[in-house]
Amino acid sequence: MTSVNPQPINSASDISYEMVCHFLYREARLLDQRKFTEWDNLFAEQGMYWIPLIEDQPDPINHLSLAYEDSMMRQVRINRLNHNRAWSQKPRSRTSHMVSAIVIEKICDETNRLVVGSAFQMAEWRSFGLRTFAGLYTHTLVVSDGHLKIGEKRVDLIDSGEAFEPIEVFI
Amino acid sequence: MDIDRLIKKDEVHRDVYVSEEVFGLEMDRIFGSAWIYVGHDSQIPNPGDYWTTRIGLQSVVMTRGKRDEINIFYNRCPHKGARIAEEGCGHTNGLFRCPFSTFNLDGKLRGVPYLDGYQDTSFDLTDPRFSLRKVARVAAYRGFVFASLAEDGAEFEDFLAGVKSSLDNFCDRAPEGTVSVAGGVFRVVQRSNWKIFFENLNDTGHPIATHESSYRAARQYSEEVLDGELPFELHIIDGNGAPPKFWSDLDLHAFDYGHSYMTAIFNAPDDPLSQQYFASLAAKVGGDRAEEILAVNRHNTIIYPSCSPHTSFQQWRVIRPLSVDRTLVEIFTFRLDGAPDELLQRTFTYSNVVNSPSSIVMTDDVHVYAECQKGLSTQGGDWVSQHRNAGQDQPYSGSEGGLIGVGTSELPIRNQFRAWHEYMSEGSGQSVSPEAS
Numbered sequence: 263m264t265s266v267n268p269q270p271i272n273s274a275s276d277i278s279y280e281m282v283c284h285f286l287y288r289e290a291r292l293l294d295q296r297k298f299t300e301w302d303n304l305f306a307e308q309g310m311y312w313i314p315l316i317e318d319q320p321d322p323i324n325h326l327s328l329a330y331e332d333s334m335m336r337q338v339r340i341n342r343l344n345h346n347r348a349w350s351q352k353p354r355s356r357t358s359h360m361v362s363a364i365v366i367e368k369i370c371d372e373t374n375r376l377v378v379g380s381a382f383q384m385a386e387w388r389s390f391g392l393r394t395f396a397g398l399y400t401h402t403l404v405v406s407d408g409h410l411k412i413g414e415k416r417v418d419l420i421d422s423g424e425a426f427e428p429i430e431v432f433i
Numbered sequence: 434m435d436i437d438r439l440i441k442k443d444e445v446h447r448d449v450y451v452s453e454e455v456f457g458l459e460m461d462r463i464f465g466s467a468w469i470y471v472g473h474d475s476q477i478p479n480p481g482d483y484w485t486t487r488i489g490l491q492s493v494v495m496t497r498g499k500r501d502e503i504n505i506f507y508n509r510c511p512h513k514g515a516r517i518a519e520e521g522c523g524h525t526n527g528l529f530r531c532p533f534s535t536f537n538l539d540g541k542l543r544g545v546p547y548l549d550g551y552q553d554t555s556f557d558l559t560d561p562r563f564s565l566r567k568v569a570r571v572a573a574y575r576g577f578v579f580a581s582l583a584e585d586g587a588e589f590e591d592f593l594a595g596v597k598s599s600l601d602n603f604c605d606r607a608p609e610g611t612v613s614v615a616g617g618v619f620r621v622v623q624r625s626n627w628k629i630f631f632e633n634l635n636d637t638g639h640p641i642a643t644h645e646s647s648y649r650a651a652r653q654y655s656e657e658v659l660d661g662e663l664p665f666e667l668h669i670i671d672g673n674g675a676p677p678k679f680w681s682d683l684d685l686h687a688f689d690y691g692h693s694y695m696t697a698i699f700n701a702p703d704d705p706l707s708q709q710y711f712a713s714l715a716a717k718v719g720g721d722r723a724e725e726i727l728a729v730n731r732h733n734t735i736i737y738p739s740c741s742p743h744t745s746f747q748q749w750r751v752i753r754p755l756s757v758d759r760t761l762v763e764i765f766t767f768r769l770d771g772a773p774d775e776l777l778q779r780t781f782t783y784s785n786v787v788n789s790p791s792s793i794v795m796t797d798d799v800h801v802y803a804e805c806q807k808g809l810s811t812q813g814g815d816w817v818s819q820h821r822n823a824g825q826d827q828p829y830s831g832s833e834g835g836l837i838g839v840g841t842s843e844l845p846i847r848n849q850f851r852a853w854h855e856y857m858s859e860g861s862g863q864s865v866s867p868e869a870s
Binding site for chain 2: 313315316323324325326327328329330334335337338339340341342345347348349350351390423424425426427428429430
């Protein structure tokens with residue numbers, strides 16, 4: 263997919279609202295197209311994917327999380343999703359993300375970081391039917407080597423404390 | 434219902450998994466009489482704290498009273514029937530209040546609005562039937578609180594005997610000798626009968642096939658990126674792909690009342706954190722005792738029919754039937770009191786990988802349970818096999834007694850159904866002595 267912005271990005275203040283929106287939409291679309299490796303490449307080297315277990319969870323280290331995955335654990339999840347003996351992926355999950363209410367909450371030029379909030383819904387079809395996840399995303403985006411990358415993707419589900427059937431794909 | 438027709442020595446009839454009538458009887462005869470895990474006393478550290486959960490299909494509230502005692506009530510206002518506490522943990526300032534009545538922490542009715550209106554009726558503030566109903570029996574061992582809804586039945590200590598050593602080891606691993614619930618609770622819904630999950634907990638036949646996608650995924654990453662190295666997270670995923678001999682070399686121990694445990698399938702890494710933890714334990718109990726404690730290394734212990742502690746990584750799974758084909762599993766993690774914080778962090782890491790609803794390991798299990806439930810609902814066959822190594826289990830010579838089988842035996846499953854049969858046979862006693870078949 264071609265970038266909306268052919269010019270290299272030098273600092274956080276070079277980033278327009280439109281670029282942020284496009285980045286988030288593109289991220290969601292890669293997930294819905296099951297282009298997981300391309301999606302994973304959006305993350306910075308130390309980037310983390312985090313689904314807290316409780317509302318306002320302060321940190322992922324001193325508490326359980328629904329998911330807290332670095333590059334290694336994301337890639338292992340992707341390897342599994344692509345494995346032909348992933349029994350529970352027969353038939354495979356299909357998803358549709360809606361991302362909206364995108365707000366740039368913070369821009370820090372010194373660290374070249376932006377904090378972006380948004381609301382989302384993800385519909386997922388599995389062998390047991392259609393289900394919906396809803397919540398708030400908080401993306402910490404970093405400028406790295408002229409590109410926008412994900413430093414952290416935080417997924418706060420509105421029902422994070424509920425009992426779930428297994429969650430296999432990235433939300 | 435003729436229960437005997439459902440059970441053979443090494444097979445069970447599919448009705449035990451799919452019949453609504455059997456499920457109803459289980460709620461009455463098993464969950465209505467056995468000692469069921471309710472919670473841990475660290476969840477209610479102060480008077481007025483409460484924890485609302487279920488025993489079978491009954492909503493119950495475990496609370497700490499003013500004299501530090503633990504009470505367990507049915508979660509039902511005796512007046513109009515409203516529940517007095519919502520699910521989960523909470524605190525009340527000395528009184529439970531529903532929209533209709535108020536109760537003391539020990540369950541006594543304290544007040545109702547417009548008391549004048551009850552004059553010359555059979556209503557009596559002091560009559561126990563207008564106070565919260567307590568469950569019949571409550572008992573605790575090292576902080577783990579169990580309850581029985583039946584007045585009569587096995588004594589708690591007799592019930593627990595075979596697997597008491599697992600609870601001891603769970604707590605002895607803490608430098609202070611006590612553990613505390615920490616880090617929240619995972620809750621997973623399975624579309625399958627509760628017994629299917631229990632059967633899986635000590636089953637070593639399934640990992641190499643069921644978990645192929647996850648251990649291959651971990652190995653692929655390890656080979657492609659890490660030159661074959663297996664960090665902790667990958668190590669615990671990789672273990673499921675161990676060769677057959679590894680599994681058959683494990684020991685399975687089975688005890689009265691359907692309990693069992695299996696020996697460990699992987700060890701904690703020998704890293705600086707493990708050494709730091711060992712030092713914290715040895716400082717309290719001495720080096721020899723610390724080694725003795727850590728030498729007891731077990732994978733899942735089963736305390737039938739309600740819970741399963743994992744002693745070496747401080748996990749505690751609670752199995753709560755919802756209906757004949759729905760089961761809720763709750764996963765608690767514990768702090769070893771006095772151990773380094775980083776050890777608790779490793780416990781969380783383990784649980785995130787293995788027990789989270791988003792675990793890449795568990796998802797295949799849950800799928801297979803649901804497939805079993807669907808298949809068992811067909812007329813494709815009435816009997817379910819439990820034959821593996823039947824007739825080969827041996828009495829265990831150690832002080833704990835019970836039976837011992839090779840790691841790939843279905844001994845724990847047959848043992849669960851012996852207890853099941855005993856509970857379900859109306860009028861029978863609670864003595865469930867497994868005999869070498």
